[in-house]
Amino acid sequence: MTDYGEEQRNELEALESIYPDSFTVLSENPPSFTITVTSEAGENDETVQTTLKFTYSEKYPDEAPLYEIFAQLNLEDNDVADILKLLALQAEENLGMVMIFTLVTAVQEKLNEIVDQIKTRREEEKKQKEREAEEAEKQLFHGTPVTIENFLNWKAKFDAELLEIKKKRMKEEEQAGKNKLSGRQLFETDHNLDTSDIQFLEDAGNNVEVDESLFQEMDDLELEDDEDDPDYNPADRESDLTD
Secondary structure, eight states: OOOHHHHHHHHHHHHHHHSTTTEEEEEETTEEEEEEEEOOOOGGGOOOEEEEEEEOOTTTTTSOOEEEEEEEESOOHHHHHHHHHHHHHHHHHTTTSOOHHHHHHHHHHHHHHHHHHHHHHHHHHHHHHHHHHHHHHHHHHHOOOOOHHHHHHHHHHHHHHHHHHHHHHHHHHHHHHHHOOOHHHHHHHOGGGGGHHHHHHHHTTOOOOOOTHHHHGGGGSOOOOGGGOTTOOHHHHHHHHHO
16 A cells, blocks of 8 residues: 655655755645746846646645646746646656656756747847848838839829929919019109119219200301202102101
């Protein structure tokens, strides 16, 4: 007849010596304890960790112990689910033998795998970002390949923008034409133009003086009339005008 209590006590003593820094007894009846398992250091000294809680059933090891994730660090929900599945599989395979050390060792290996997966995932993310950056740089220098479809779309947009510019320019020119006055209109509306030239000369210091004596002496000039000329012929004058 198997002495389950004896086997359980012997295993507890062995576990306490194997895991002196992470083994903690929670209760003696039923025997319950925790073991903290930490992965090897990954990239940037990052680790994942879980604290497993075990409780012996009455007929352990012929029956599987009760187990659960008591605490965890840096684990995703899917990682926790994978660890619980692993514990169930290992417990089933090791029925009839003390198995806590085997279960803890399996979890330890799983945590190391998770750290490697994190490293691989980060490397893939880094490569993906580098590929995206390279692709963006290529697009910057090479532009978008021209196809008939995107050329026609661009052409339609360009023509519409050009038409708007022409309409705006015509409207501005039309408005400017309405507001522009002719020379005659400017002269009629601004009477300052009547004296603008004289004012300009006065401002420049040029005073206009008229010598009236020049006109008085014109009476002394002997001006001949064409009719007094004995050779004068009115027909010749009309002929000159006709030419």
